[in-house]
Amino acid sequence: MPEETKDQWQIDENEYVTCRKVVDCPKLDKTVLYNRAMNFFNANYSDVSSVILERDLVNGIIIGKGVFKKVLVSNSELRYSFVDTWYILKVEVRDGRARITMLLTQYDEAVRGSEPPDIHYLYPVSKQYPFNPESYQGDLYKEAYKISQQKALETIAAVGKALLTETTQSKKDSW
Numbered sequence: 088m089p090e091e092t093k094d095q096w097q098i099d100e101n102e103y104v105t106c107r108k109v110v111d112c113p114k115l116d117k118t119v120l121y122n123r124a125m126n127f128f129n130a131n132y133s134d135v136s137s138v139i140l141e142r143d144l145v146n147g148i149i150i151g152k153g154v155f156k157k158v159l160v161s162n163s164e165l166r167y168s169f170v171d172t173w174y175i176l177k178v179e180v181r182d183g184r185a186r187i188t189m190l191l192t193q194y195d196e197a198v199r200g201s202e203p204p205d206i207h208y209l210y211p212v213s214k215q216y217p218f219n220p221e222s223y224q225g226d227l228y229k230e231a232y233k234i235s236q237q238k239a240l241e242t243i244a245a246v247g248k249a250l251l252t253e254t255t256q257s258k259k260d261s262w
Contacts, residue, residue, distance in 0.1 A: 120180035
């Protein structure tokens, strides 16, 4: 992880692992920034695992919930497991600025043994490694956190780019 973002990750009052970034968007008003953020959410939150939770044009807030699928896959003789990371993405805009907040909320570990069905375990990210070094399967969650954090930073960068770039609707229509 780059040094400049290392200290930005904190545990918030809801015990979510949180990173915030402020993006300066000179000469762009709140409505333009809101529409660009909404375009990002519409393009990236279009499957069963992701949803836009809140759209508030008056206050300039958009909140979405999503999942980083299979951030880690572990295979042993007796079991196969994979870890997904659930997150919340919040974008707040005002004239000339935007704040992007990424909250890593929980891991969903699916374990498959020799017989179906899969067993799912939900663990708060803040209760696993590195926040709790004595946690269950520290090595597994150390790697899951590293990959989740990288995906979160990539998502934050993509939102920042979307806010600064004037785009046209490029998504292919299925009509």
